[in-house]
Amino acid sequence: MKIEDEILANPVLREVQNLFENQTAKGLAKYGKTVNPSDYTTIEWIEHARQELMDELVYLTVLKQKLEEMQK
Incomplete structure (x- = not known):
């Protein structure tokens, strides 16, 4: 099974992925870039x-x- 499939199948991992994606979007909106x-x-x-x-x-x-x- 691929990592992406594991994430999709696991609600905890999906939530963590969503948190990372949302935090990255916030950073991009605020600073115009990701962590450097x-x-x-x-x-x-x-x-x-x-x-x-x-x-x-x-x-x-x-x-x-x-x-x-x-x-x-």
Whole structure:
């Protein structure tokens, strides 16, 4: 079975593929290009990733608190 067939047959993989496609479209609309490794230095890429992870941690904390409230 080809990779494309596996993605089409698996709803989780289809959703991940859709997320990548949507994120790429957003980036193209906003910046006019896709990610380019030469846009930043290695240190700048690490800092950007750290900032993104901090945002994700905030979102996960909110979701955890909401779930805990629902279980009360």
